[in-house]
Amino acid sequence: MSGLSDSSTASGETVSNGTVGTVIRSHAGGYLVHQPELDVNLLCQARGRLKKERVSIVTGDRVTLDEVDPEKETGVITSRLERENLLSRPLLANVDQVIIVQAIHQPAWNALVCDRYLVHFQLEVRDSLPILCFNKSDLASEDDKKTLRSIYEPLGYLVTIVSAATGEGLDGLANLLISKATVFAGPSGVGKSSLLNMLEPELHLKIGVMDNEFGVGRHTTTYSELYRISKRQLKSLGVSEESVAWVADTPGFGLSEFKHPEPLDVVWQFPDLAKFAVDCKYSDCTHLVEQGCNVLANLEQIDPIRFDNYTIMVKESQSEKTILRDTSKKVESAVKTVGGREGKAVHVPLLSGRYRSKAKNTERQQLKRSANFVDSEEDAGFDDEPDFDSLSDSPNQTEET
Template sequence: MSKKKPLSQGQLRRMRANHEKRLQRGNSDKNLPELQDNSLGPEQAGVVISRFGQHADIETADGQTVRCNIRRTIKGLVTGDKVIVRLALEQQSGIGGIVEAVHPRTSSLTRPDLYDGVKVIAANIDQILIVSSVLPSFTTQIIDRYLVAAEDTGIPPVIILNKIDLLNPDEADEIAAALQRYEDIGYKVFKVSSKSGDGLDAIKGLLKDKVSVFAGQSGVGKSSMINALLPDAELLVGDVSDNSGLGQHTTTTAKLLHLPSGGDLIDSPGVREFALWHLPAQRVGWCFIEFREFLGTCKFRDCKHGDDPGCALQEALKAGKITEDRFNNYHKIIASLDEQRHARYFRAATDEQ
């Protein structure tokens, strides 16, 4: 395969110019008048339920949800942030208060962004529920990509196989063996059907007293599962196309939802697809948790873990200490990184021309 051409100086200039245009558009609503201090009540605690430009829906300790302005000094407020707010003594134009400050985050869910580098999309999350399903077809390669992204954030991942009511007996043993491999290296695995309700009680127990986020491809049933756990969520559910087998993405803005059985869910379009192009190859390897004890022990420091002599990962594979499936998926992810980076940067350079 021929090497991708580097970006020209002209493309880089256009990319920077497009970046500035986006920043200017993003700042256009910062000139909106803010509530005056003498019209606000005392400071109180709140949590961001959802974010809309320079406004955010804040839930206060007494359970009311108020749309608030955000102080211009606050950068990067996201769903799940714990904040200090002051509510208006009298509501003005639908705005009921101002977010004054943000507490330090215990965790940040991030994704790479062409213009902003690594972008935070949700905060203070206790676990990431990686949802796979029987339809679209089950694949460990997608699960491993999500696991890498989850490990990179430091937020514990849990694997969920949805739509088990559609499981074909011919593929049941193969899928069970694949899931067992994840359990063997320490990941929790659950099997559910949001349609029949099988396994949902176990998920309720998993979610209790925690802030969780669902991750997974379109069509795996994330919204259907949320609706089964919280019928009042009124989330749209996208059907899987009969022709393509691909799901239609339906969630449009991140929302924090309270579960009647305990715990909170953050439903966000930002985790529909975890891109990995911002990660160096060494970091990807570290995110395969069973590889960690072997990394750095290869004969050569620049070992690519292919047919390199003295490769510790190859030796671990032969000894049965790591599985062939995970080892192959690691190399597929590594092989995709350069192509993804080029595609992203080329799009940034040619966007809006």
């Protein structure tokens, strides 16, 4: 959302001095667009031409406006400016940063889940490193907090420890948001909505709704909205600058919704492994078994849990790739080409009984596989997946209330 001045449209035209605004919500056929100079939210329609050209406009998009009527609070969108990035879930453009929120306890912090979120958002928003925000500090010991900092700060991540319940750390959190569009992401129940309500009480976001369950989740996956944290509110949280902040709440992820990089790219999302991987003997080293692997040669310098998480994620990427390759092979062999005149051949599926039953089998296997994943994530992960309660020796904190 920064850089309102760089003005070239999605189709490459230069914007002269048309009024520019940011889409903060889109709904049935219309858009709510914030215009900063007038400080109004305008209900806008897109010009017919944009619809005809199927220019997609999503929350976070910067758009040029015409026929702005500040009294009626209406306007017309004439073009969409070039996007800086586009988040896929929820659909959101021009994100400046992602804050990954996790609870320290209830639900217990989980190292693998944390690394999954990190990798996913590093791939989605490439020009800013995610920030780690650990909530529910009121339920945590000083040792817990120290442990979390000691794991992630040396990797280069900004770590902020807060409590929506007591307000601890909220001033620090508010200072990270100045003049930016920030996405709050993280598992369900960690306190994302609670934190946003503390930052801006006027938001009145629902608390305690399981946002990746049925019903609500279906809705929230496609729906996104940018909320404003007012100057006054930021000031009351100790921000000295005169500025507003924009935030988006997001639903928790199911395991199948995380991005899987190419297997060989996974290592570059782990800074602690990447620094050794640059000196591996083979350029296609997976850092799992190879001779001459500089990561394996330096394992004693790497947190074993991080290496385990790397291993799990690289193997998932490998199996995802295998499934994709097998599926496309089957599709290829199940297609015949007819009428190949002037390169206008048509591919029609060969629906032999053999193929149909095989495909069903594969489908069943895949469903089974993803069902296994989802199950295991719902109850905080794989059996051997380390979480805070199994790491720390404070038994009083393992009980859920």
